[in-house]
Amino acid sequence: MPISEDQLQRWSKPGPTAQFTATYDTLKTVLNDPLSPYYLKDFAIFLQGSYKNDTNVYGDSDVDVVVRLDSIFFTDLDYLSPDEKARYQAQRSPGTYTLAEFRRSVVEWLTKKYGSDVKPGKKAIFIKGNGNRRDADVLVCAKLKRYYTFPAIGNPRVAEGICFFLPDGTRVDNYPELHSDNCTTKHQNTRSWFKHTVRIFKNLRNTMIEKLIIADGLAPSYFIEGMLYNVPEPKFGGTEQQNFRDVLVWLLQADRTKFLCANEQFYLLGNSQVTWPAENCAKFLVAAEKYWNEA
Template sequence: MAIPETQLETWTHVGAAAQSAATYQSIKGVIEHKDAPYSSRRIDSFLQGSYGNDTNVYGADSDVDIVLRTRGLLHYNIDALSGPEKTAFKTAYPTPAEYTLKSFRTDVIAWLDKQYGSDLDTSGKKALRLKANGTRRSSDILLVAPHKKYSRYYSEQDKECIEGVLFITTNGTEIVNYPKQHSENMTRKHQATAEWLKPTVRIFKNMRNRLIRDGKIKSGVAPSYFIEGMLYNVPVSEFGVSYANTVDKCWGWLNSPPDASALMCANGIHPLVRDNSHTSWPIQGYLDFLAETQKLWVQWK
């Protein structure tokens, strides 16, 4: 039998919003403090992930994802520019910034170690982690710089580009992402669906958590970011009436076709499903998640 509407409605509830907001405000006060050694590097911070996009659920989404950005440097991609445009760009930006993300990471670690001591974990490949302590939830702090991908450049007054953020993993891999576009697109789509989208995302995330608990899929196979992206692709017409109807119609649309290779992340820039990409969902992970959630739906007891 299908999962009852009462269970689906329970799964739509937002988890630990007040505590996550308090956690962010507490950490924000520390990482943006005027005495931090990097405070002059034009810094700001913002939430991303489940809490930032209002799709967090109870229990499993315990980490608060915080981005700490320095605008004291700029990364860019000018591959799409013509020869004259590249010359104009390099005239405007003749030398690289002296401050680097590596220096930024060193400064942030020194400051956070002073403030948090053993609660700071620097072993992560992508982000720094603060362990939970008292009412503070465990948090990941991703250190980024602006990244601009140019499609036109003749001067600072005559240019076109997409701005995202770039971070560097501990093994030196550079990854560009677009959290602002992701968040704005999710909000617009949520409004267009008469506010059915985000509760539906929470349902699918709770189904994922049940599948992990029951050993049907492994942790990490279906990241929240990609679940949001998957449902972002579903047309507005498939949402509404009831949660059961919405879930059923979302599956119907995702399985008949479309071609998974045509799906886009919610940022509208990266493909959603691709192998060998740091910013896309591996094909088998996507297929496994769809297959196992459908089994959970039809075999619910």
């Protein structure tokens, strides 16, 4: 029989946020300390991830914090014509303070404050939780501008995001603020069903992991949000069971090769650093359908 109405309702509820809020407030104060070696640089601190997007569920642990260097920016010029690229290059001026220097300073400062709890990783700086402080990932990055036009007269059309570099020099681009803004718009356009449904699918994933139905890591929260972002707005709503069934059936039948990430800057499915392997998405949906039918 299908998952009960009551179970779906429980899964739709946000997880607790008190410890998360306290952790973020403390970490933001530390990162913004006037005594830090980078304090006089131009930077911004903000959240990304489930807590930022109000899709957190019980069991979500990490606080995802972004520290973005704003005194320089990187570019994606792939959408410009040769003339537009030449025009941009003629107007650019190189920065003097590097992202690598900024990251080293942030690691140094966090290590001074949190000692051995700080573990720099390939992408983010992990800070182990202690007492009431939750685990946190601090992503040090720079501004990114993806130019779609660069006219001789008037303002360019540009999407703003972030980027960082892996140890092998690979640049990873993403657009967390666009992701968050678009998810909020989707939520409003679905009469507050979108984030509600994201939490249901995330709790279903967690349950299937606990029951060893799917592997941990098969369906990251970011990609669940992106997958559901592609569901047409009229499919959301009704009873809890109707909403879940209509959304799941549409996802199973859709041409998922055309799905976009919620930031609308990348396709959702693929094999890059910022996309979800199509086979993982398919495995998750097949497992979700089987769980729905056999619950």
